[in-house]
Amino acid sequence: MEINPNVPLTNFPGASAPTGGLSVAKTHSVQDSVQLGNQASSKPLDLGKVAKSFFARETVHIQWKFKGDDSFSTPPAVSHDGKSIFASDGKSLYGLDRKGNLRWKKKLDSWTCSKPICGTDGSVYMWDKGHQLKSFKEDGSLRWQKNFKDSIQSSPAVGPDGTVFICTQNRKLNAIDPLDGSLKWSGDMEFFGSPRPAVAGDGSVSLTDDQDRIYRFDKDGKLLWKKESPGKLNGPVSVGRDGTTFAPSEDGKLYAYDRDGNEKWSHEAGSPLRQPPVEGDDGTLYLATWTGKSIQALTPDGKLKWEFPMEDFAEAKPALGPDGTVYISGYDSNFYALSPSGGLLWKEKFGSRLTEPPAIGPDGGVYLPSLDNHIYSMRTVESQADELSAEPDQEHPGQADKGTVEVQSSEVVIDGIRLKRKSGDS
Numbered sequence: 001m002e003i004n005p006n007v008p009l010t011n012f013p014g015a016s017a018p019t020g021g022l023s024v025a026k027t028h029s030v031q032d033s034v035q036l037g038n039q040a041s042s043k044p045l046d047l048g049k050v051a052k053s054f055f056a057r058e059t060v061h062i063q064w065k066f067k068g069d070d071s072f073s074t075p076p077a078v079s080h081d082g083k084s085i086f087a088s089d090g091k092s093l094y095g096l097d098r099k100g101n102l103r104w105k106k107k108l109d110s111w112t113c114s115k116p117i118c119g120t121d122g123s124v125y126m127w128d129k130g131h132q133l134k135s136f137k138e139d140g141s142l143r144w145q146k147n148f149k150d151s152i153q154s155s156p157a158v159g160p161d162g163t164v165f166i167c168t169q170n171r172k173l174n175a176i177d178p179l180d181g182s183l184k185w186s187g188d189m190e191f192f193g194s195p196r197p198a199v200a201g202d203g204s205v206s207l208t209d210d211q212d213r214i215y216r217f218d219k220d221g222k223l224l225w226k227k228e229s230p231g232k233l234n235g236p237v238s239v240g241r242d243g244t245t246f247a248p249s250e251d252g253k254l255y256a257y258d259r260d261g262n263e264k265w266s267h268e269a270g271s272p273l274r275q276p277p278v279e280g281d282d283g284t285l286y287l288a289t290w291t292g293k294s295i296q297a298l299t300p301d302g303k304l305k306w307e308f309p310m311e312d313f314a315e316a317k318p319a320l321g322p323d324g325t326v327y328i329s330g331y332d333s334n335f336y337a338l339s340p341s342g343g344l345l346w347k348e349k350f351g352s353r354l355t356e357p358p359a360i361g362p363d364g365g366v367y368l369p370s371l372d373n374h375i376y377s378m379r380t381v382e383s384q385a386d387e388l389s390a391e392p393d394q395e396h397p398g399q400a401d402k403g404t405v406e407v408q409s410s411e412v413v414i415d416g417i418r419l420k421r422k423s424g425d426s
Contacts, residue, residue, distance in 0.1 A: 060337065060346050063365075063377040064100030068092065072369035074115035074155075075356045079122060082361040084138055086116040086124045087375050093126060095140050098365070100377055104140035114155045119178050120162040127152040133166055135181060144181035148174075157197045157205075159219070165205055167193025173207060175221060185221035189213075198276070200239040208233050214247055216261060225261030238276035240300075246285070248273030254287060256302060265302040275317035280340065286326055288314040295328055297342060306342035310334075319357040321364050325380065329354035335368060337380065345380075 068089040076087035084103070085096040090111045095103045114127040123143055124136045130151045135143040154167040162178040173193060175184040187205075194207035203219030212233045216224040231249030238246045243259040250272045256264040271292025277285035283300035290313055297305040312332035319327045325345065326338040331353050337345040351372050358368040358378075366378040 060348055061379050061381050066100045066375045068373050071371040071373050076359045076367050077116040077118045078359045078361045082363050088116050117156045119158050125156040146181040153193050155196045157199050159199045159203045165197045187217045187221045194236050196236045198237050198239045200243050206237050206239050206245040227261045235274045240279050246276045248276050267302040278318050286318040288317050308342050316357045319360050327358055
C-alpha cells in the first residue's frame with residue numbers, strides 16, 4: 001500500500017490535538033484571512049488541530065474478505081443500518097453480516113448481471129431468469145416474485161417511498177409496489193430503456209433509451225419531458241439533489257438538464273464517458289473519464305475544480321464516504337482514496353482489475369467487489385501524528401503579521417511558529 005502524507009490542508013478539523021507530541025498548544029487568533037490551499041478562513045487557529053490535520057497518517061486496513069463461487073462483477077448493497085451486506089456473483093445471492101460471515105446463500109435460477117439493491121424496508125431486489133424481479137427479506141427468504149412477459153433490461157432502482165423501478169424490453173419503465181410486487185404504473189418509451197433508472201428526491205425518474213433520448217417521468221408515471229441528446233449516450237444518468245439530470249456521452253461531454261429538460265450546461269471531459277457523476281454534499285460532481293484515465297471534480301455549474309490522473313482506464317464511477325473521501329476502482333488493479341480536494345490519501349493494489357465501485361456503509365465501511373471472486377471489507381485508520389517540535393520561524397520573521405500558513409513536506413509555519421516532525425521524515 002502507498003500512502004501520501006502530504007495532502008494539502010483544506011480546512012480545520014474538529015479533532016482534538018494529538019497528545020504527548022505537541023509542545024505548543026495555544027490558540028493563535030488571526031485577524032487577516034488565512035490561506036489554506038485554495039480556501040480562506042478567518043477562524044482562530046489551534047496549532048494542535050492544524051498539526052494533526054497535516055501530519056497524521058491514514059492507512060487502510062482490510063478487515064475481512066469473503067470468497068464467492070464466481071467473480072463479483074456488480075457492486076454489493078449495504079442495509080440502511082449497516083448490519084448486512086448483500087452481494088451477487090451472478091450465480092448466487094449472498095447475505096453477509098458486517099464481519100463478513102455468511103448468513104445465507106440463495107442459488108439463482110440463471111446467471112444474471114443484476115446488482116442487488118436495498119429497499120427502504122430492508123428488502124433486497126434483483127432480477128433473475130431474464131424476466132423475474134425478486135424481492136428477498138433480510139433473512140434471505142423470498143418475499144415475492146414478479147414475472148414480466150418481456151425481458152428485464154435494467155437493474156432495479158428504489159424511490160424514496162420504496163417504489164421499485166425497472167425497465168423491460170417492451171419499452172416500458174415499470175413502477176412496482178414494494179409490498180406485494182404489483183404493478184403501480186408503466187411509462188412508455190420509444191426504444192429500450194436505461195441500464196438503471198435514476199430516482200430523484202421527489203420520486204421522479206430519469207432514464208435513457210438506446211437511441212440517445214433522455215426521459216423524465218413524475219412519481220405517478222406522467223412523462224414530464226423527453227429530450228434528444230446532442231451526443232451519443234453511453235451509460236445511465238444520475239440525478240442531483242436539486243433535480244438536475246446528468247447524462248454522460250460518447251462524445252466526451254457531460255450534459256446537465258434542469259427539471260424542465262432545459263440544458264443548463266455541458267462539460268468537455270476530453271474522453272468518452274460511460275458513467276454519470278456522483279454528487280458530494282457541497283454539490284461537487286466527481287466524474288470518471290474512462291479512457292482519459294482520470295477522475296475530475298466539477299463545480300455545480302460544470303467548471304473543472306481538479307483532475308486526478310490514474311494509471312489505466314477509469315471505468316467505474318467514484319463512490320463517496322460520509323467524510324467526503326472519494327474512492328475509485330481502477331482498471332490498473334489499484335483502489336484509490338482521495339481527499340475532497342483531490343489529494344491522494346492512499347492506494348491499495350489488488351490481484352485483478354477493479355471494474356465496479358465499492359458500496360459504502362453508513363458508518364464509512366467500504367465493501368469492494370473484485371473479479372478474483374472476493375468481496376473485501378476495508379476501513380481507513382488514522383494514526384497519531386508524529387511527535388512535533390515548535391520554534392519561532394527564523395527564515396520568515398514577518399510571518400506572524402501576515403496571518404498565512406506555509407505548508408512544506410515535513411513542516412508547517414503558522415503565525416511565525418514553525419512546526420516540524422522531530423524525525424524529519426516526509
